[in-house]
Structures are given as C-alpha cells and as structure tokens.
Amino acid sequence: MNLAGSAERRKRMFEQKKFTVSHAPFWHVGSSVSARSYNIIFAALPAALFGVFTYGMHAVAVVALSVSSAVTWELAFNKIAKRPFSIGDGNAAMIGLLLAMLLPATSPWWLVITGTFVAVVIGKQIYGGIGANPFNPVLVSLAILTLSWKNFLDFNEVLVNYDFSYPMAYPLASLKHFGVFAISNFKPAALLMGQQSGGIGAIFGLGLILGGIYLIIRGCIRWEISISFLAGVWVTALLFNMADPAHYAGPVFHLLTGYTLIGAFFLATEDSSSPVNFIPMLIYGAGAGMLTVLIRNIGAFADGVVFAILIANLVNPLVDKIRPKALGKVV
C-alpha cells in the first residue's frame, strides 16, 4: 500500500511481504468433495466385501475392473475435453464401485467396461462433470445395460453355476413369474444376512443398512431421501399386499430383495440428481419408492428400483422448486 510518498517508504514497498488476500469467510468447516466420495466408498465396503466373499474371484474381477475402468474413462475424458483432471475427487471410483455392486459376479469384461463408459462419460461428463448430471450416472448405465443385454443381467441365468446352502433363484424373478407361493422359502432374516442371489453388493442387506446409517450420521447423504424411499416402498407394498395377499408379496420382502436397500442409501441419494429442500426430498424419495413397487408388481421388469429412481431424477428439478420463502422475499 502506497500510503506515503517518502523515498524510504517507497523502498519499503518493494521489499514488502506478499500476504494472502481473499474474501471472507476465512474459516472453513473442513469438508471436501473427495472426503465425501471416499466416505461413500467406505460405507459401501461391507456390502461389497460380502459379495466378494460370496462370489469369489469373479466378483473381485468385476469390482476391480469396474473401479479402474471408471477412473480411466474419467481421465481419458478429462484429457480429450482439455479439462482439469478430476479423478482425485473420488467420484469416478465411487461410480465404478456402485456399478460393480449392482452387476452380477459373472459379468463379462466388456459389459463392465461399457457400463463404466456409459456411467462416467454419458451419465456424467458430457453434462459438464460432477454436480451437473441430471440422472444418477450409475443408474443410467445400468438401465442401458439392462435394455441392451438383458440376458447378462438376468440373475437366474448368469448365476446358475453357483450352488449355496440357500435357494439361488432371484427372489424378485420368482415373485414375478411364479407368484407369492414361490417366495415362501425366502426368510427375512436370511435375506437380511445376504442369503439370496443378486448383484455383487446388493444382496447383503445388513451391510447396506449399516453403511447407510454411517453415511447419514456423517452427513454424506440426506436421510430424508433414504427414509422416504423406504417408506414409499413399504407403504405401497403393504397396500398391494392388503388388497390381494395371494398375488402380491408383503412389504418386508420388497424391502430386503433386489436393489431396494442399495437404492435407498446409495443410489437415490446421489447429490446432483436429487432435491435439496425438505418437502421435495420427501416427495422424491416416496415417489421413487412407490414407483419401485408399482414396476415390480404390475410393470414389465422384475426389479423396479433402477427405472423408478431415474424417473424420480427426471422430476427432481420440478419438485425442488417447492422451497421455503426466503427472508424478506417480496412476492
């Protein structure tokens, strides 16, 4: 600062120390995007590891390839689009892990690599990267894989060579094709402990619940979305069940099978594609939960979580307009 004109002070000006100058506030709470991603990865580990122990090296291969290829796609896109490298934020790794958790352990390598390409590049990067994607990248990818290679995602077909001490029929497929009497040998406790067939990281209900509770406590996901999603599934399934118990399974079955729990805690809560205000979060979560059961019970697919959450993503910008009145707002 040239506050004075004297030669001595002018000289001092050139020798002056350079301080850091920035705008208020000068404190930060210490959170970061990478910490958030790594927390989600950490919370997903119990369920993912359970899948690895259940399905063995096939699952290891899918998870490893999915995470590494997701990061590679992100890096490649950063290079091509001449954007700053964003793999350090952990979001690509998180997408890779979550996608692997939804896939069957026997997925071929090209399916995984195509899946991560769709998730990272088409699901996220072409919209401008993190924070700009209108849909959950993992679900966009899984939806495209489901529509393109239906047989590779049919758990009854691809997991046929696994033989465990519990029934290896995909519960939701049994329900869809054979009705309620076919699911009588699925006990809730066994489902909760992961004794079912399904995606690598989607079968271990207890692990997913623990991970979800961890994320809620750490503030990494919005509890309103998870709870309202589960409530939506519960209430809708209960209504169907009460109307016709012979045709429709009970709410507990719907909560513990398919992608319901991973959807509630890891997919529906994706930051960019979900609402931030209280009432919209409830509408979004409950709507997605309700659609899930509608698709399962009267739709074409065995599991409805993927398309239910994608449709909820679609209405997110609209419902998120319901927000509290700002201080002093003049209408």
Next chain:
Amino acid sequence: MIKRSFIGLIKPRMMYQPIELTSPEAEKMPAPKQVTLLLNESYDPFSRKQSVQLKKDDPVKTGQKLALYEDSDAYVISSVTGTISALSAFIGDFGRSYTAISIDAGENEEIDEQFSGLVKDPTLETIKNFLAFIPGNLPKVLLSPDQLSTPIETIVICGVDRDLLVTANQHTVAKESKAVKRGVQILKKVTGIENIIITSPENLMQDAGLSGAEVRVVNSVYPASLPQLIMRDLLGRVVPAGKSCEDLGVAFISAEAVASLGKAFNEGRIPVYKRFNLVKKDGASALVSARIGTPIRDIFTAFDISAGEKDRIIFGGPMTGKAIYSEDHPIQPDTDAVMIQDHKSLALVSDYPCINCSECISICPAKIPVNMLVRFLEVGKYQEAVDEYDLYSCIECGLCSFVCVSRIPILQYIKLAKYELGRISRAEETNV
C-alpha cells in the same frame, strides 16, 4: 478454526465468544511514531477547483479535525500530535477511494481545544462536526437525518459483536456502563428518538440494563447478531429483500460508539483509542487498545507476532472480515478485530463446481436456494439471480462458504453480484 464434527448430521453451531465480567482490561498500546488516517474522500488535488486544506509538514494536535476541502463533510480526527508527513490516494474494497493522511508523531502531546468548548450542551451539530470518526464509528443515518426518506424511529445499540471471536462491544457493555448510559442520554437528547434498544448476551443482561436502554437478549449462536436477524427475531420486523434496516426506520450503532460518545462529552476530548481483539496464529486472542491510525506492523511487533510471506491478515472477524495486503494498514474506527492466520493453515477456495450437497441450504439463515443461486452467479447472470433465486435476501453471514463442500467462494460471488447490480442501476439512473 471450527472443524466439522465426526457426526456431520449435526450442523456446525458457532457460538459468539462469551466474555466474563472478570475478563482483563484491554492492553493499551503506547503511542505510535506514525499514524495513517483514512479519510472517506478521494484524493484528487488537481481536478477540484478548491484547494486542498492540508499539506505536508502542517502541524496537527491530538483530537484536531482534519478535512481536505472546506465545503466537504468528510473529515478525520488526528489521533496524535505531530506533523503531516504525506497525503496520498488509497483505494479500498470495491474501488472505494480514500485519502490516506500520514502523521509523524512529535515528542509532546497537545490536545486540540476546539471540541472541549462545546461539551456543555450536546447537539447533533457538534456530534456531526467532531464525532463522526470516534472509535466504533457513528452511523451516517444518525448524523444527517434530513437526508432520509423514512425518519429513524428506533436505535439499536449492538452490545453483541457481529462476528465470531470479537468481543469489543461486549467488553464495552461489561466495563463501561457509565459511558454507555451517558451516550444513550445524549443520543436521546440530540436525536429526539426515545425508542433505544440495547442487545446483549444473556450473561451481560444486567450490565446492559444499566445503560437506560431497553435490553434484548441475543441468541449466542452465530449469526443471530446480524442486523437483519435482530430485526426479525427481536423487533419482529422482517426487512424486505433489497431494503435496509434504515429504510424501516431502524438504525444500528455499536456499543463502543455509544460509549465513545459518552466519554467524549464527559471528558471534553475526543477519544482516539480503538479497542479490538488481536487473534494470533495459534488462535489465542488478546484484547488490545490502540490509537486509531496505528499501523498493524506496530501491533504485531508489540505482541511478538511475525507476519511471514503468504500469511493472511484479516481486519474483522473470521466470517465477515476483510483481508488486507500490507502491514502498514492502519487501525480504523471500525476495526473490531485483527486476525493473522499462518500460511500453512489457510482455508482456501477452489474453482470446483457445486455438487448439490445441500449443506448450504440447511444452514442458510435466510433460506436462500444457494445451490441454484451460485450456478447463476458463477456465469454472471445477476438479474436472474435476483428475480428467481433471492439474491437480495442474503444477509452476508458467510455460512454457505463456510460449509461448502466444493469450497466455492459463495459469499464473494454474492457480494460481487450485488456490487455489479448496484453499478448498473446507478449508471441507468444517471443516463435518464
């Protein structure tokens, strides 16, 4: 620095620094060798027709009123006795121009007598002419009431400091209740406003009561003591977006300014010592009293603080202060705190995009859709930000930037947008 707790579900609650009645008095700094006073008027001696009244080597006394031009209201009060060593232009935040008046202090101190003759009968005229530069700063709206569209009906004395770590005003309430009482009497007399409220933390209620003003207790969680929230929570009046508290007839004044007013008329001399919190690199805080205009370098030397390359020096508190770029920067009448942060522990901003995490939404006291607002501000769509996303509801508490996961400088974007919009509307008005 307050860090996020492990349980992130609980929102960070930041408490105002409480003070006890037994807290030590401010440490008084010795008179500095040189002071610099920032006069709120641009230094442009060649374009005005009138000649500049001040020049180098003019002798000045402590308490003497220094104005650049005869017809101007802007002046400063010299805080030392000595000679003017330099006059120069100084550009502050958002391009505000000031004149920096440097004074070399002499051996002996002499008090200017102009003011002491007027203390018998306090008038608004006297205050306007001599006390606009007192420690704590008197708000302009009280000094020139005839220029307002809405007359001021209520005065709120801030006994709780606006920012965290700052205790200058609480200290005033606790230790200088007599001066505050006298200040309140003078304010009532000269302005004719009977409705005077003093805000206070819960533990200083009784001391605040001694002032003779109506006491209102302020919540101890930041940002409850910001004017718009005091208006809403304590006065039950919501300030409409884009309006100021003055537009509703409420003027805010710091407790220190009221005490300075009282002291000035009690003692017959203009107070020149400003009290402020010095927050060192390790977070330890000391209450210091120094003459207005003392360069911050002198204070660092006295407290054995070494300011190194890339450190950050902040005038004001951690949430709403201003970073300064030179150790020559002087203490001003409204400097409530001086903070220094080591370059190793600086919280820096990033250019990462918003990831829509909702932290800002849940902490914003004004309920602004910050996640949407910042997307518009980043690309300069300021008018849309006002129309759709409540830009003018912002009370500038800084909590959104504080919690931002992407570390976006949200408050800076908001202030820049308000500044740019103000510039545009001013330009449009003058064009008509």
